Amino acid sequence: MxxxxxxxxxxxxxxxxxxxxxxxxxxxxxxxxxxxxxxxxxxxxxxxxxxxxxxxxxxxxxxxxxxxxxxxxxxxxxxxxxxxxxxxDLVRLDPAYRAEFADGTAIDVHSDPDRMEAQIRSVAGPAEAAGYRRLRSWLEKVYRAQMHSFIDANFDSPLGLLGADLARLAALGGFGRLGPRIGSFLHDDRLRRIFSFQSLYAGVAPARALAAYAVIAYMDTVAGVWFPxxxxxxxxxxxxxxxxxxxxxxxxxxxxxxxxxxxxxxxxxxxxxxxxxxxxxxxxxxxxxxxxxxxxxxxxxxxxxLRWSPSAFLLHLGTDRRWDRLAHHTLSFGAAWESTFTELTRSGRVMSDPSLLVTNPTATDPALAPPGRHLHHVLAPCPNLQTGPIDWARTAPAYRDSLVRELERRGLEGLGEAVVFERVVTPADWLAQGHGAGTPFSAAxxxxxxxxxxxxxxxxxxxxxxxxxxxxxxxxxxxxxxxxxxxxxxxxxGGTRATGARTVPRDAGRGVRSGARP
Incomplete structure (x- = not known):
């Protein structure tokens, strides 16, 4: 120690x-x-x-x-x-996410390996299903190499990195780039996105992020997603x-x-x-x-x-209807990918072909909205105010409308007319709350x-x-x-930390159940 x-x-x-x-x-x-x-x-x-x-x-x-x-x-x-x-009282979400793509296909992301393998086999074939199994094994090894020594650890200098886990992480390719590493297991572009988009949470495009940040994909796609x-x-x-x-x-x-x-x-x-x-x-x-x-x-x-992470434009929408195609969490990917990260992290422009996270918490807990109403959170990554000094007071209304129209085009027909309550949150609001460069995701x-x-x-x-x-x-x-x-x-x-987090078993909480979604 x-x-x-x-x-x-x-x-x-x-x-x-x-x-x-x-x-x-x-x-x-x-x-x-x-x-x-x-x-x-x-x-x-x-x-x-x-x-x-x-x-x-x-x-x-x-x-x-x-x-x-x-x-x-x-x-x-x-x-x-x-x-x-x-x-x-926790609910384990199944699927953890639903991923929808510009070609009209959808893939449900399950943390159960057999269900996920079957899902991949059905939409991408046996070779990709086998690649998923190899990827999952690699993700588990990356997590074990990092959690105890790098995430759940205090450092006084870079010398604190030295040890057996550093060698293990290096041998696993953790110091290469995330996008190419995921691509070594999966060739289907849709699957590559599912297992690499998480690097945006860390403020870096998959093509440039360290492969070690696949640990976030482990947390999402292997350990599972929950909702209280x-x-x-x-x-x-x-x-x-x-x-x-x-x-x-x-x-x-x-x-x-x-x-x-x-x-x-x-x-x-x-x-x-x-x-x-x-x-x-x-x-x-x-x-x-x-x-x-x-x-x-x-x-x-x-x-x-300091370099700051991209920010987020948020729509909190109360609606008088729901859309069965939405899971609790739905990833709505645009056709663009590399250019999207360029816009967010370098050009300082809003996404021209947005990839969005739509969360529908009332699918799991209807009590979060009045009777007969439904709640949707739409998260659109956007540049922070340092990368893109956008005048959000002027831009926000039109951008809000463009996102609603885009979601309607992607299958949420009638979304605009269904909105009965809304709140809009922009980088300017995050800045007013004290977040550096107007991003809630802090330093990249x-x-x-x-x-x-x-x-x-x-x-x-x-x-x-x-x-x-x-x-x-x-x-x-x-x-x-x-x-x-x-x-x-x-x-x-001066206390010591635990030996690393374990995944909570399926019966943790006061009545854990799988999320009931189609």
Whole structure:
């Protein structure tokens, strides 16, 4: 077990800034290690990015809609003396996704290997089905090589990468490029997209992303996708309830505005906009990097400026009808592919032939909408405001209409007329919420911003300040921000991390069932 740096001096009372998934995970792991914890949250409820909008009888998840690796939730809850089974009612989605393509074909993505092999055999033939089996085996090996040593691990320098797992990952081709590596198993362009589009979550096109980021495809297509009854916001509610029961002080409506330092420069208290002062021995900041840097009063020195991930244009639509062709999650791919990533990451233009994620949560939990109504989230990746400084106040209405027309053309007939409630979210809205460059996906996972090269959670020059969240290690996504909270706690407690997450069995939760979809 390697030794990593930790906060020095007393750490009896820790203030966590932010009650998002990272902050709540951190709080639970700190509580489990015997620390006293106060969580200060600027909003009126827990969740951070994983928030909720309640309006007109709708409960709308305003952040992530895809839940994978729920065992990491169980680990955080267990640290606070609770469990996933007690706190959440999870549904395992089957299919995890439905993928629809420009040629009119569709492929259901199953985490069960036999069902997925049969699906691929039926749409792409026996050779591709055999390639899927080889790919699945490779994905499992990539996951095992990474989880313990690279994802669920603190680093003080690149030397921390050295070890047997690094050699295993290299031997697996993890330092090559994702797109070509997936292509070595599968030749059907539709299947290549299904197993490589996830790199967009990391802010890099598949052709340029490290093959190691196939670990995200493992989480989606092998470990499985889940949905909590009550919506994704049920996750932070469960974590906050468990933290409060374990003794954390959760204070909402407390926007942190400054850190008070003692004579040595050590942070001794946190001050809030309402004039409050909370003494502390250590601080964990989970705000996005620009806000964290403002609190610290400085930006860490980097040889290369941070590069931000693409952003997202969101439509939250309440409708008076549903479309049977939609699964809980439907990937609607355009004909374009490489040019799409060029537009998002280099040209700074909206997608000319968009690939979209359409989530229909009321297919699994009808209670999220009023009786007779249905909820749809349409996520269109778009450039961040640094890559594409688009005037969204002027552009958003027309872009919204173009997406609705495109979805109608792709089979959601009458969508525009069926909308009875809507909310539009643009990069300008993400920027107003404090997200760097107007993206909720924070810093991209380029090679120079991955692992020990990503902004570290132990801040240089700060004796008792730690960072958590998607801008620091290990990175973007629900599983990784939960891990980031645990790693931040370990920087304070000196505790060791678990040996890596396991996949939650099918009977986890209070009545797990497969999603009933056609």
């Amino acid at each position: 390697k030794t990593v740096k930790t906060v020095t001096g007393r750490t009896d009372h820790v203030v966590v800034v932010g009650a998002g998934l990272a902050g709540l995970s951190c709080a639970l792991h700190l509580l489990g290690a015997g620390r006293r914890v106060t969580v200060l949250e600027r909003g009126t409820q827990p969740g951070g990015r994983a928030g909720v909008l309640r309006s007109g009888g709708y409960r709308i998840d305003t952040g992530p809609t895809v839940l994978t690796m729920p065992d990491l939730l169980d680990e955080a809850l267990a640290a606070g003396g609770s469990s996933l089974r007690e706190r959440l 009854r009550g919506g994704m916001h049920a996750v932070p509610r469960a974590l906050a309830s468990a933290a409060a029961q374990a003794g954390a002080g959760l204070r909402y409506g407390r926007a942190v505005v400054s850190l008070e330092r003692g004579p040595s420069g050590r942070v001794v208290a946190v001050r809030t906009a309402d004039g409050g002062r909370t003494p502390c021995d250590a601080v964990v900041i989970t705000a996005d990097l620009p806000a964290a840097h403002r609190l610290l009063g400085r930006r860490p020195r980097r040889a290369v400026p 996972h380029t090679l120079a911003q991955t692992g020990p090269f990503r902004p570290r959670n132990l801040v240089p020059g700060e004796e008792n300040v730690v960072l958590a969240g998607c801008g620091t290690t290990p990175g973007v996504g629900v599983p990784t921000v939960l891990v980031s909270g645990k790693l931040a706690a370990a920087r304070i407690t």
